[in-house]
Amino acid sequence: GAGVSQTPSNKVTEKGKYVELRCDPISGHTALYWYRQSLGQGPEFLIYFQGTGAADDSGLPNDRFFAVRPEGSVSTLKIQRTERGDSAVYLCASSLEVYTEAFFGQGTRLTVV
Amino acid sequence: EDQVTQSPEALRLQEGESSSLNCSYTVSGLRGLFWYRQDPGKGPEFLFTLYSAGEEKEKERLKATLTKKESFLHITAPKPEDSATYLCAVRVSNDYKLSFGAGTTVTVRA
Numbered sequence: 001g002a003g004v005s006q007t008p009s010n011k012v013t014e015k016g017k018y019v020e021l022r023c024d025p026i027s028g029h030t031a032l033y034w035y036r037q038s039l040g041q042g043p044e045f046l047i048y049f050q051g052t053g054a055a056d057d058s059g060l061p062n063d064r065f066f067a068v069r070p071e072g073s074v075s076t077l078k079i080q081r082t083e084r085g086d087s088a089v090y091l092c093a094s095s096l097e098v099y100t101e102a103f104f105g106q107g108t109r110l111t112v113v
Numbered sequence: 114e115d116q117v118t119q120s121p122e123a124l125r126l127q128e129g130e131s132s133s134l135n136c137s138y139t140v141s142g143l144r145g146l147f148w149y150r151q152d153p154g155k156g157p158e159f160l161f162t163l164y165s166a167g168e169e170k171e172k173e174r175l176k177a178t179l180t181k182k183e184s185f186l187h188i189t190a191p192k193p194e195d196s197a198t199y200l201c202a203v204r205v206s207n208d209y210k211l212s213f214g215a216g217t218t219v220t221v222r223a
Contacts, residue, residue, distance in 0.1 A: 033211075042117075042213030043202075045210040045211065059210070091156050099209070106155055
């Protein structure tokens, strides 16, 4: 596709459930990022992939959060035992290479009830 | 700790009323300052990258400038379609992530 694609656009889940959020980056982009954005705030870094490996996962808030990118393209952010505080917009971005501009998807709005 | 601060938080303009947004940063080893536009319910849309003090970039009614401590986004003769939240982010040497400010929400009235 022409841009970064994220699915689903919206996800409502019950507290304690497991969720997966998917990101399909721009074709050919080697770098992929996950961010989380709360209302009225700028995006907050979660994890960065270069190729298939997580080069920096320092932003993941705890061990309930995990992300994979097995073939160096599509990535999945996984959240176990969801809590109401996990409610936010989860943004994915990709860039052609390290240090070049990152292009964002439209985000997945996660609501934990 | 690296910090990015944007001001003002909100800006209300009349159509045609030019103004500037500020992004101040305290980082070591700047490896790029990025401006994004974000519409409600959408992801950030890339606008500009600035790499060194004195650099300027322009796109339609927007012009971004960079000094050693801050960046300005100038909006010249804005139109209602320029209404959005404008986000500033920095990237530093030996780090790949973007660190964002909280944004400035611009509302342009016709």
